[in-house]
Amino acid sequence: MSHPVIEEAPAAxxxxxxxxxxxxxEASDPAEAAQRAVEVLHDRFxxxxxxxxYWVDGADLVLGPWVGPEATEHTRIPIGTGICGAAAASGxxxxxxxxDADPRYLACFASTKSEIVVPIFxxxxxxxxxxxxxxxxxxxxxxxxxxxxxxxxxLAPLRPRA
Ligand code: SME
Numbered sequence: 001m002s003h004p005v006i007e008e009a010p011a012a013x014x015x016x017x018x019x020x021x022x023x024x025x026e027a028s029d030p031a032e033a034a035q036r037a038v039e040v041l042h043d044r045f046x047x048x049x050x051x052x053x054y055w056v057d058g059a060d061l062v063l064g065p066w067v068g069p070e071a072t073e074h075t076r077i078p079i080g081t082g083i084c085g086a087a088a089a090s091g092x093x094x095x096x097x098x099x100d101a102d103p104r105y106l107a108c109f110a111s112t113k114s115e116i117v118v119p120i121f122x123x124x125x126x127x128x129x130x131x132x133x134x135x136x137x138x139x140x141x142x143x144x145x146x147x148x149x150x151x152x153x154x155l156a157p158l159r160p161r162a
Contacts, residue, residue: 013147016044020154030158035065037155041132042067047140050109050133054084055159056126061088064128064160072108082106087117088126093145097138109133116140118148122156130155 019040027033034053042051050068054061054077061084063075079088083104087094094117099105105115112133120128130148134140 010143012044013143013150016040016147017150017154019044020151024154024158030160031065034155034158037151037158038065038067041130041151047134047136048132049111049135049139052131053120053128053155054088054131055128056088061085061129068133069111070109074106074108077106083115083117084129084131087119087129091119091121091126093118093149095140095142095145097140111135113137114139116144116148118145118152120152120156120159122159127156127159 020037023036023040024033027036038051038053042048050066050070052066052072053064055064056079059079061077061079063072066072074082077084079085083094083096083102083106086104094115096102096105096115099112099115112135114134114137116132118130119126120130130152132140
């Protein structure tokens with residue numbers, strides 16, 4: 001029996017997922033694994049200009065590992081605030097083509113034109129999210145969203161635990 005091959009995602013996504021699995025397996029602890037993961041994503045995808053993981057801590061999101069040209073002042077964001085907080089509250093991926101047109105947007109960097117935020121789930125709850133800022137308008141699409149949802153599943157076991 002033969003099945004048609006449907007190329008749903010660029011090969012780069014499959015390669016990156018394999019590399020992420022290997023890096024996570026080799027890391028000595030969850031924090032190092034999460035740091036390696038953000039570095040792999042930033043290195044492999046040039047349109048991921050600034051990339052960070054926020055973890056849920058009570059009613060807030062707290063910045064974990066990140067990679068990019070500058071640090072953000074938004075290291076703690078209440079769930080419900082900003083695009084990050086909206087994605088954490090709804091559990092829905094947010095793809096924002098033009099951040100200046102979104103009244104929820106919390107500005108971090110003057111260079112940011114677009115943003116994608118993908119929730120990380122564990123046991124049916126949002127435990128964190130991947131936040132990526134792009135320097136071009138409309139930098140992210142649903143292909144990034146589907147890919148990053150797979151990445152999020154790899155990151156869920158890395159969440160900090162009390
Ligand atoms: N822009 C985000 C805040 C986080 S910074 O992009 C790193 C927001 O609107 O929630």
